[in-house]
Amino acid sequence: MKQMSFLLRNTMVVLVLVTSTIANGQDNKLPNVVILATGGTIAGAAASGAQSGYTSGQVNIDAMVNAIPEVKKIANIKGEQISNVGSQDISFEIMLKLAKRISELAAQKDNTGIVITHGTDTMEETAFFLNLVVKTDKPVVLVGSMRPSTAISADGPLNLYNGIAVAADPQAKGRGVLLVMNDWIQSAQTIVKVSTTSVQTFMSPLKGLIGTTAYGVSEYYKYPTSLYGAKSEFSVDGVTKLPRVDIVYADVDMPADLIDASVNLGAKGIVIAGVGNGNMTAAALEACARASKKGVIIVRSSRVATGNVGRNVEVNDDKLGLIASLDLNPQKSRILLMLALLKPRPLEAIQKLYLEY
Numbered sequence: 001m002k003q004m005s006f007l008l009r010n011t012m013v014v015l016v017l018v019t020s021t022i023a024n025g026q027d028n029k030l031p032n033v034v035i036l037a038t039g040g041t042i043a044g045a046a047a048s049g050a051q052s053g054y055t056s057g058q059v060n061i062d063a064m065v066n067a068i069p070e071v072k073k074i075a076n077i078k079g080e081q082i083s084n085v086g087s088q089d090i091s092f093e094i095m096l097k098l099a100k101r102i103s104e105l106a107a108q109k110d111n112t113g114i115v116i117t118h119g120t121d122t123m124e125e126t127a128f129f130l131n132l133v134v135k136t137d138k139p140v141v142l143v144g145s146m147r148p149s150t151a152i153s154a155d156g157p158l159n160l161y162n163g164i165a166v167a168a169d170p171q172a173k174g175r176g177v178l179l180v181m182n183d184w185i186q187s188a189q190t191i192v193k194v195s196t197t198s199v200q201t202f203m204s205p206l207k208g209l210i211g212t213t214a215y216g217v218s219e220y221y222k223y224p225t226s227l228y229g230a231k232s233e234f235s236v237d238g239v240t241k242l243p244r245v246d247i248v249y250a251d252v253d254m255p256a257d258l259i260d261a262s263v264n265l266g267a268k269g270i271v272i273a274g275v276g277n278g279n280m281t282a283a284a285l286e287a288c289a290r291a292s293k294k295g296v297i298i299v300r301s302s303r304v305a306t307g308n309v310g311r312n313v314e315v316n317d318d319k320l321g322l323i324a325s326l327d328l329n330p331q332k333s334r335i336l337l338m339l340a341l342l343k344p345r346p347l348e349a350i351q352k353l354y355l356e357y
């Protein structure tokens with residue numbers, strides 16, 4: 001850690017958005033892992049090691065890998081810089097670019113696995129998206145950090161080392177897109193960011209961990225139960241734009257006009273971050289039913305941290321033409337709906353997707 005901070009503090013790295021290959025001395029006996037860097041706090045830097053203010057996406061992929069020389073013993077590494085932004089600025093354009101590149105790399109026989117370094121703010125969305133559209137059983141592992149590279153006890157270097165170890169591990173195959181942070185291996189389907197600052201920010205409520213890792217030595221407990229990878233029906237081949245889906249947050253005395261506004265702005269779908277079991281005021285519910293009649297797909301999810309949003313519990317989904325998100329939170333419900341809306345589907349078929357994914 002100290003070595004990492006020292007190195008990065010003394011080499012304020014200039015952002016270079018070009019493909020780079022990390023000089024690693026190819027060892028034919030080692031697995032090959034490609035890192036796709038997108039930015040985030042893991043690539044963040046501050047002027048001092050003990051300050052909370054910093055800028056995401058300042059350090060490039062070569063510097064991040066050079067800070068963990070131990071990795072040369074576990075894998076041959078190549079790196080590519082896809083973007084260098086805080087994940088609050090990850091766009092669907094970047095996500096589509098990532099999906100395409102991962103698919104190309106995974107199809108190359110020599111590559112064992114792929115690591116994506118990414119900010120944690122929208123990690124849930126990118127991970128879930130990739131889980132649904134990348135058709136490979138090779139390990140695809142997202143890694144981030146909560147502390148910038150220049151911080152005292154930066155968590156990025158060990159997270160990256162562990163992520164590379166998991167991507168190089170044949171036991172990680174076929175488990176879908178994974179997140180490796182703070183020694184935990186979790187599924188893209190289950191991860192939720194639960195803390196704004198803690199290094200233990202990702203949890204998988206109710207469903208638990210895929211495995212754990214300690215300095216790259218991993219133990220796996222299970223496979224995800226949802227559909228993903230080759231079993232997923234979604235594809236973004238040839239897709240350059242995704243349909244607009246908005247999230248509207250429900251709260252006390254919620255008015256209907258934000259839902260109407262979203263429809264008027266051209267949303268093809270709306271996810272409600274409902275109160276409790278996907279509930280909202282009667283006025284908002286009427287606006288949802290109006291939107292549904294116009295062909296806008298409405299998904300009821302919840303602003304509550306855990307638990308399913310069930311169909312026809314307090315809301316008559318059958319009558320109003322609504323979808324229940326089941327175990328997907330609003331941000332993942334939005335991703336699933338955007339992919340679902342790439343082709344026309346009846347409401348029942350869309351509801352089924354929430355059961356399966």
Ligand code: ASP
Nearest residue numbers: 040041086087119120121
């Ligand atoms: N805002 C940062 C990002 O998502 C936070 C982080 O990476 O932890 O890029």
